[in-house]
Amino acid sequence: MPARRHQTLQGQTLGPVVPETGTTRGSRQRLPETGISRFDGRGRHRCPPSLLNSRGGSFTNYDYCMARGRRLNPLGPSTTLSMRVLVYGADAETALGRMCARGLESLGHDVAYVERNLRTFPLIGPLNLDEAHDRFETTATELDVDAVLVMKGYDVSQELLEQIRLSTDAVLCNWNPDNPYKIRSKERVATKYLDTLPAYDIVFTWGEFLLDRLRKDGADDVRYLPFAHDPQFHYPAKAHNEYDCEVAFLGHYSPKRERYLSALTDLDFQLRGNMWRWKCFDWSLRRCYYGAALGHPSYTRAMASTDIVVNVVADHNLPEHNMRTFEAPASGSLMVTTRSEGQQQYFPDKEACVMYDDPAELQDVVAQYLDDDEEREAIAARGREWVEGHTYEQRMAKLVNAVSEYK
Structure with a gap:
């Protein structure tokens, strides 16, 4: 176990933080809410040369993001707090883990990102799981991180998490953007994932309705952390003729989505996403299909080029929200x-968005607001204004505050 680091406050050594009260979980001690953390303001971490690739600036298989700013210490304006965070997540540029990493960077923290990047084959599963886990553990140890954020975590074992805890004394956090009790809207439970919950210090969830159930399944500290938007990817982009239409839906296929979106086939409607070509048998809806899922910047342009963005929230997200709840208003549509x-609670009906209950109402409200440009644009503008208060930088500030209670 590495020696406990010391705080510095305006050049004065305060010694290790020892909580007077609080709950104890294994070797981890959670402090009362004093605002004090163990982060010592050591500044930017210089990567060990052994981890650099031949280009000298990027890592092999993972990115190490150097912090550009500084986070003010609430104990004094002249003092900064710095934290080293390792994020373990998907490799896509627009993956939730990447957006969290950028949010942490903008708060002034040093961030390393290990890509899960598993090569998975049907009936066989991932072939490079051990390699990904070795990179995960090695990076955490080499950089001596203060906190680890695991996105999803279906491939991570309790043993791996405990080994990282022993070698780094890091606060272990998890944020799963799925509902582990209803995978892909089916009654399938992510049992292996639930078995790892006791190994995490903090488990974050986007659904308030999941809090109690996650606690019952072994998570000691569960906190609500809703989705948000990343201003780097979600903004009112310049409209493009390729995506110009009255109504758009961007998302993968599901039977529920087919049932609802079939009500829009008589409109100027563009449908984009994966698996529609293979699973959708509504021929009128297939005529509205314009291609597979879009990446950045096409995703942003498509949302900003339509009058209305339709969001069909999957059953496993109800009664909460999904990621598109924040991404769509940010586009300005x-x-x-x-x-x-x-x-x-975030975008009230008829004020910052428009809601529907069934396919018939979806058809009616879309037609209504296509005919009322002034009201449509006014509601869209309020949605765009209100979403500015919900970014992943702000979400990561909440995560950092939660982690500081353990340091």
Whole structure:
């Protein structure tokens, strides 16, 4: 176990933080909410030369992001707090883990990113699982991180997490963007993932309705952390003729989505996403199909080039929200979305978005707001204004505050 680091406050050594009160979980001690953390303001971490690739600036198989800013210490304006964070997530540029890493960077923290990047084959599974886990553990140890954030975590074992805890004394966090009790809207439970919950210090979830159930399944500290948007990817982009239409839906196929979106086939409607070509048998809806899922910047342009973005929230997300709940309003277009309590608290119906209950109402409200340019644009503008208060930088600030309670 590495020696406990010391705080520095305006040049004065304070010694190790020892909590007077709080709960104890294994070797991890959670402090009362004093605002004090163990992060010592050591500044930017210089990567060990052995981890650099031949280009000298990027890592093999993972990215190490150097912090550009500084986070102010609430204990004093002249003091900064710095934290080294390792994020383990998907390799896509727009993956949730990447957006979290950028949010942490913008707060002034040093961030390393290990790509899960598993080569998975049907009936066989991932072939390079051990390689990914070795990179995960090695990076955490080499950089002596203060905190680890695992995105999803279906491939991570409790033993791997405990080994990282022993070698780094890091606070272990998990944020799963799925509902582990209803995988892909089916009654399938992610049992292996649930078995790892006791190994995490903090488990974050986007769904308030999941809090109690995750606690019952072994998570000691569960906290609500809703989705958000990344201003680097979600913004009112310049409209492009390729994506110009009245109504658009961007998302993969599901039977529920087919049932709802079939109500829009008489409109100027563009449908884009994976698996529609192979699974959708509504021929009128297939005529609205314009291609597979879009990456950045096409995804951003497509949302900004339509009058209305339709959001069909999957059953496993209800009664909460999904990621598109925040991404669509950020584009500047009107979001028409499934009615849910979770979305209502962020974007009230008829104020910052428009909600529907069934395919018939979806058809009606889309037609209504296509005919009313002034009201459509006014609601879209309020949605765009309100979403500015929900970024992944702000979400990561909440995560950092939670981690500081353990340091």
